Amino acid sequence: MALPKRIIKETERLVAEPVPGIQAVPHEDNLRYFDVAIHGPTQSPYEGGVFKLELFLPEDYPMTPPKIRFLTKIYHPNIDRLANWSPALQIRTILLSIQALLGAPNPDDPLANDVAQRWKEDEPGAIATAREWTKTHATP
Amino acid sequence: MAPSRSSRNSLQSVDLRALDYLASPSANLLCPICHSPLITPVQTRCLHTFCSACISLSLERSLTCPVDRKDLSHDDVTPAPIMIANLVNDLVVLCPNREKGCEASCARWLVESHVREDCGYAMVKCAKEGCDGMVARKDVDEDCVHEAVECEFCEFAVRKLDLESHLRECPKLSSECPHCAEPFLNPELSIHIADCPAEIIDCPASHFGCPYTCPRSEVDNHTGSCHFIALTPILQLHTERITTLELENKTIRQKLELLIPPRPLPTPSSSSSNPQDSSTNTGSSSTTRDMTSEMQDYTYHLYSEYEQLRSDVERLNAQIRELDVKQDMARINEGLRYNDEMTGMRAAINGLRMQLHWLVASRRDAPTPNSGGAGGAANRVGAGSSTNDGRRMSDSARQIVKL
Numbered sequence: 001m002a003l004p005k006r007i008i009k010e011t012e013r014l015v016a017e018p019v020p021g022i023q024a025v026p027h028e029d030n031l032r033y034f035d036v037a038i039h040g041p042t043q044s045p046y047e048g049g050v051f052k053l054e055l056f057l058p059e060d061y062p063m064t065p066p067k068i069r070f071l072t073k074i075y076h077p078n079i080d081r082l083a084n085w086s087p088a089l090q091i092r093t094i095l096l097s098i099q100a101l102l103g104a105p106n107p108d109d110p111l112a113n114d115v116a117q118r119w120k121e122d123e124p125g126a127i128a129t130a131r132e133w134t135k136t137h138a139t140p
Numbered sequence: 141m142a143p144s145r146s147s148r149n150s151l152q153s154v155d156l157r158a159l160d161y162l163a164s165p166s167a168n169l170l171c172p173i174c175h176s177p178l179i180t181p182v183q184t185r186c187l188h189t190f191c192s193a194c195i196s197l198s199l200e201r202s203l204t205c206p207v208d209r210k211d212l213s214h215d216d217v218t219p220a221p222i223m224i225a226n227l228v229n230d231l232v233v234l235c236p237n238r239e240k241g242c243e244a245s246c247a248r249w250l251v252e253s254h255v256r257e258d259c260g261y262a263m264v265k266c267a268k269e270g271c272d273g274m275v276a277r278k279d280v281d282e283d284c285v286h287e288a289v290e291c292e293f294c295e296f297a298v299r300k301l302d303l304e305s306h307l308r309e310c311p312k313l314s315s316e317c318p319h320c321a322e323p324f325l326n327p328e329l330s331i332h333i334a335d336c337p338a339e340i341i342d343c344p345a346s347h348f349g350c351p352y353t354c355p356r357s358e359v360d361n362h363t364g365s366c367h368f369i370a371l372t373p374i375l376q377l378h379t380e381r382i383t384t385l386e387l388e389n390k391t392i393r394q395k396l397e398l399l400i401p402p403r404p405l406p407t408p409s410s411s412s413s414n415p416q417d418s419s420t421n422t423g424s425s426s427t428t429r430d431m432t433s434e435m436q437d438y439t440y441h442l443y444s445e446y447e448q449l450r451s452d453v454e455r456l457n458a459q460i461r462e463l464d465v466k467q468d469m470a471r472i473n474e475g476l477r478y479n480d481e482m483t484g485m486r487a488a489i490n491g492l493r494m495q496l497h498w499l500v501a502s503r504r505d506a507p508t509p510n511s512g513g514a515g516g517a518a519n520r521v522g523a524g525s526s527t528n529d530g531r532r533m534s535d536s537a538r539q540i541v542k543l
């Protein structure tokens with residue numbers, strides 16, 4: 001099936017006007033696959049790190065959200081909790097919301113995991129771990 | 141136009157969403173879902189406009205408006221004002237067969253009939269009887285191109301249609317190398333071209349600035365004495381560092397621009413809270429406008445979250461109001477019942493009081509209290525009937541109160 005116009009338009013804009021601190025490059029052989037690199041926001045435990053992600057646009061995108069997988073190990077309480085999808089959102093809004101989550105981790109998210117638990121009980125310790133992981137796994 | 145051309149309709153279907161537009165259409169006419177100019181525009185109860193097909197697909201997955209997430213059902217979607225439909229239908233599009241050579245452009249509502257009836261590059265059935273092949277409308281009067289013919293050099297059967305491209309790579313034919321002009325058989329030509337010794341090539345260090353060029357066969361003489369090649373490792377290192385620094389510089393500049401937004405020159409009111417203001421600011425540079433749209437994207441994202449929260453709060457408020465009303469109703473009902481009962485009791489007491497009066501009066505009127513059983517019985521009967529009267533009165537009193 002031919003690539004929908006919307007995906008072409010979004011890709012063109014992502015390449016022509018990249019989001020500051022975010023690179024998204026489509027695979028040459030499959031334009032629905034993107035290699036994404038997000039720079040950790042300043043004054044966050046992820047500062048100085050570059051986080052690599054894989055983004056895939058499913059067949060029925062934008063009806064279903066882009067699929068996203070972190071390739072870089074990251075210590076974060078709710079990075080897997082993305083905002084409710086709506087077909088009016090875009091690849092850039094999703095990437096922006098990931099960047100925002102890096103800048104403001106929220107351990108009070110209802111679907112918490114172990115990291116969130118630790119974050120609530122020992123925030124300085126959790127932040128230190130996040131810094132450490134950033135240094136070991138996300139520093140080029 | 142030849143009659144045979146127009147008499148043949150093309151079955152090629154036109155995907156309106158894949159069309160290219162002559163001028164880029166106003167952002168107001170784009171569907172928020174497919175980002176194309178609206179196709180069969182519809183409007184929601186919350187006054188957002190979508191393509192009919194797009195919002196239907198979206199509602200199949202979620203009964204909310206994709207833009208503001210308000211509750212939305214299929215019944216809340218109605219055709220958009222005819223003016224919007226006219227605006228998008230009149231947009232000028234390029235023919236979908238442009239890549240094949242058609243240079244036509246027309247209003248979007250005409251493009252389907254252009255392809256079906258006019259476009260010279262739309263495929264129609266071959267004119268030859270019995271042939272199932274397809275041919276571009278402009279060529280329909282030529283001879284059938286679907287018959288197989290034999291290549292005169294390699295003797296393979298090739299469709300007439302493909303003969304031209306076959307001759308370019310027929311294994312029995314040779315072509316000239318563009319560099320050394322030697323003839324080579326087609327299958328070997330590309331192998332030869334890849335390292336033809338006569339091709340003029342650049343020095344391997346040309347990207348560092350060496351201007352030297354020579355035939356491939358002589359390049360080795362040059363590389364031995366080329367200063368650029370000798371410096372390649374260090375130049376490589378510098379290039380990499382410059383690229384990294386440039387990238388860093390760019391990021392820093394963008395961050396700086398984000399942190400210190402340049403003030404618009406003419407008007408002092410530069411609050412970014414009004415998106416219309418910032419989008420119409422003409423004083424800012426193009427990068428700032430990018431950043432502004434970035435911020436708008438982000439703001440928009442936050443806004444939709446905020447909208448969701450607000451609707452939650454509104455729903456809770458409505459529930460509280462409903463509970464309040466229910467409680468009020470219960471209180472009023474209870475009060476009415478007590479009132480009722482009280483009126484009944486008051487009537488009963490009244491009845492009793494009247495009986496008492498009657499008894500006291502009859503006692504006073506009868507000087508001989510022990511005048512015989514018959515009188516007492518009559519008294520008793522009288523008292524009985526009076527009780528009945530009293531009850532009847534209280535009944536009627538209650539009825540009056542009820543009314």
Ligand SMILES: [Zn+2]
Binds near residue numbers: 172176191
């Ligand atoms: Zn649409």
Ligand SMILES: [Zn+2]
Binds near residue numbers: 208
């Ligand atoms: Zn809406």
Ligand SMILES: [Zn+2]
Binds near residue numbers: 261
């Ligand atoms: Zn055409």
Ligand SMILES: [Zn+2]
Binds near residue numbers: 268271272273274287
């Ligand atoms: Zn034919």
Ligand SMILES: [Zn+2]
Binds near residue numbers: 291295
């Ligand atoms: Zn041949």
Ligand SMILES: [Zn+2]
Binds near residue numbers: 338
């Ligand atoms: Zn040659």
